[in-house]
Amino acid sequence: MLDFEVIPEYGLRSDQLELVLGTPVNQVIAALRDCYQLVDKVEVAYSTMEPMNKDIIIRLPSDGIRLYFEPNTQLLHLIEVYDLSNITLRSCNGIFSQPRKEADIFKAETAFGATHPGVYDEQQRLYELNWRGLSFSFPAPKDTSTLQTSYVKGTKIGSLQFVSSPPVPVKMTIFKGQSTMQKISSVPESVICGMCVPLLVKSIVSKGRIVGLDVEFFAQDNGSITSRKSDFPLRQFKRSIYFGDTTESVLSALGAPSKLNYRSDEKMMVHRGNESERLRQTQTHFFFNYFSLGMDILFNYHTNRVKKFVLHTNVPGHYDFGIYTRCIFSIAVGNKQAALTSDSRRDEFLDAFSAVSTDCESDSESDATQPVVLNRSASENVFDLTFCYGTDQIIVEVLNDGLIASVTIF
Structure with missing residues (x-):
């Protein structure tokens, strides 16, 4: 009780x-x-x-x-x-x-x-x-x-x-304040406990290509020893992470990840005994999972450099709901002024994807608007299947209702 x-x-x-x-x-x-x-x-x-x-x-x-x-x-x-x-x-x-x-x-x-x-x-x-x-x-x-x-x-x-x-x-x-209708817009310091509180993730574009992400967040900073208000006051940070950055660079910018995750086909490598060293040569990638920032960063196993970003909206009804904090992002799509955001709907970004396909002289303008069905095993997933749409740098996972579940940038 x-x-x-x-x-x-x-x-x-x-x-x-x-x-x-x-x-x-x-x-x-x-x-x-x-x-x-x-x-x-x-x-x-x-x-x-x-x-x-x-x-x-x-x-x-x-x-x-x-x-x-x-x-x-x-x-x-x-x-x-x-x-x-x-x-x-x-x-x-x-x-x-x-x-x-x-x-x-x-x-x-x-x-x-x-x-x-x-x-x-x-x-x-x-x-x-x-x-x-x-x-x-x-x-x-x-x-x-x-x-x-x-x-x-x-x-x-x-x-x-x-x-x-x-x-x-x-x-x-x-509730907060005088009425149950009052909304809460920020995370209290008492529950941060050394974690990062996400604000906004924006794409860094150079010569029409996404080369990295700007990550803005709140985190506890080393306060003044004489400060009576707080030993670790909140401070706003902005960190830039680029494709090709090393694990050391990412750790220095964002701190330690919530979890280090190997791809599913590599998880059991530790149980292979003497063969593990030989099999290790076939390994490719591993993730830094930043649950409190709502993002994953994929590294190449051989070079230990950033290869991919995955941003999560933590939308209800998705397989990963409840794992990540909702990531608020704004990602540039092609050479257009259009931006893919965490609130975008399927109909809103498909037009931008079609334009990117046309600019890239794709064989079919509809290539980017034709989804790939992602159907996880029924024993692992009680939710509906999802649909993936993509360009040459972005893959968007979408639920049946048109809401974005995740965005992968590579």
């Missing part, structure tokens, strides 16, 4: 797990995966019709928690505890809700202090008691005449009184 401290405008915190407003969805999924002994079941819901307009929702049904992520930034903006009977909640004053002793309106006021009189929603028949960054929703009695509001003498602070026994909350909501 989960045991959390409730912190308004921040989130839920325990020794094993923290759910903090502003955390990217892939980081939350990784944290839940690490707590598999505590979290019994995790469900992910998203809109197949409007994936970029409807929230991504992670539900913990055994613990009665819903996590709402803004679809474009993919940052956690709302935490909802909808079942208080399976979770222990505490404030700085101690436990105020636990199984078989759930919170009521009086316990909530005791835990978080007096507040303004609540708001009654006649349509949903819910009474909402609000603090900054926190609200409790209580079911209203059938006879609303039993609701009485009493005020502290000489102030405007009030509380709701019930003639019968006080009700148990239907839900508790944690």
Whole structure:
């Protein structure tokens, strides 16, 4: 059973797990995966019709928690505890809700202090008691005449009184600011923990060809020893990575990768014993996976130099969803002013691809607009197949709904 401290405008915190407003969805999924002994079941819901307009929702049904992520930034903006009977909640004053002793309106006021009189929603028949960054929703009695509001003498602070026994909350909501409608646009420093926070990836073009990428991101810098505000303040960086750069150059520019990944046909090389040295000569490439930047960098095995970039949008419904932070990018297409972005749709970039095909005097103008179907094994992939479109330097992987899943630049 989960045991959390409730912190308004921040989130839920325990020794094993923290759910903090502003955390990217892939980081939350990784944290839940690490707590598999505590979290019994995790469900992910998203809109197949409007994936970029409807929230991504992670539900913990055994613990009665819903996590709402803004679809474009993919940052956690709302935490909802909808079942208080399976979770222990505490404030700085101690436990105020636990199984078989759930919170009521009086316990909530005791835990978080007096507040303004609540708001009654006649349509949903819910009474909402609000603090900054926190609200409790209580079911209203059938006879609303039993609701009485009493005020502290000489102030405007009030509380709701019930003639019968006080009700148990239907839900508790944690958010930023004064309203649940307020959006979160940045990642809090408390969850960065040495990682890079992506801002924008742009292509570097020379003589009509993409020669590298400019990567802009926030990261913690070495702060002044005398600084009291923060030992490691955030600083914005811009690093340029070119085709042909060495592994040392990339490590110096972006830091250590989240993971070093060999191609699938090379993973088992370590088990080949004495033959591994001979077989090593046939190896070709390996990846630096930067999950927090939403990108992979492919190196040639023999030269240890950059050969390819892969940018991930982390769109729901894709095989890799939940692994990467969403990468925001702008990639030049051919000699035109058109740019391929993380928000581009299939119809938007196909015209630019056709123009590139024409400029390159391709045998068929439609070559770039004819997709290659990428169908992963059904045992590994529960999602639909994807389609790949390309030019002589770019391959775009697209879902059925036209959203870009990844962009490969070589």
